[in-house]
Amino acid sequence: MAIRSILHYPDPRLRQKAEPVTTITPEIRRLVDDMAETMYAAPGVGLAAPQIGELYRVFLVDVAGDDEPSDLHVFINPEIALREGTQVFREGCLSFPKVSEDVERAARVVVRATGLEGQRFELEADGLLAVAIQHEHDHLDGVLMIDHLGPIKRRIVHRKMLRRED
Numbered sequence: 001m002a003i004r005s006i007l008h009y010p011d012p013r014l015r016q017k018a019e020p021v022t023t024i025t026p027e028i029r030r031l032v033d034d035m036a037e038t039m040y041a042a043p044g045v046g047l048a049a050p051q052i053g054e055l056y057r058v059f060l061v062d063v064a065g066d067d068e069p070s071d072l073h074v075f076i077n078p079e080i081a082l083r084e085g086t087q088v089f090r091e092g093c094l095s096f097p098k099v100s101e102d103v104e105r106a107a108r109v110v111v112r113a114t115g116l117e118g119q120r121f122e123l124e125a126d127g128l129l130a131v132a133i134q135h136e137h138d139h140l141d142g143v144l145m146i147d148h149l150g151p152i153k154r155r156i157v158h159r160k161m162l163r164r165e166d
Helices: 026-041 127-140 151-163
Strands: 046-048 058-061 073-084 087-093 096-105 108-114 120-126
Touching: 026 046, 026 058, 046 127, 058 127, 073 127, 087 127, 096 127, 096 151, 108 127, 120 127
Parallel strands: none
Antiparallel strands: 046 058, 058 073, 073 108, 087 096, 108 120
């Protein structure tokens, strides 16, 4: 396992669309291990493969609190089958260090995906888990948190990210 570098906005690779995983190979397993180590070290509650420069339709989410056991979910080739209601949540993103903004998303989602052992599963989520799933799923299509902001906030965040030093 290794901690990978996280791409920061406005890196153009964050806008690329990820490709489906056709087979769960040892390389994909290693990628998931590296993603988990990277996400926890950052620290974050989710990470999509494109955020570390890997264009695979894979993301991880763990919204367990600091005083709770890990609840890591691995999503390979995820599809959001249902979106219901709306909620506004203060979101951050590992590709936007020190930025958090209110983003409107569905309040409840149903996601279908493949797990690391090749099993298909369906998960119904609300609250923070629903937000994290939608946020990470967006990354697979090159959609970023900034795209959910109004034009003025988008410009402010864009300028802030251009001024930051890595």
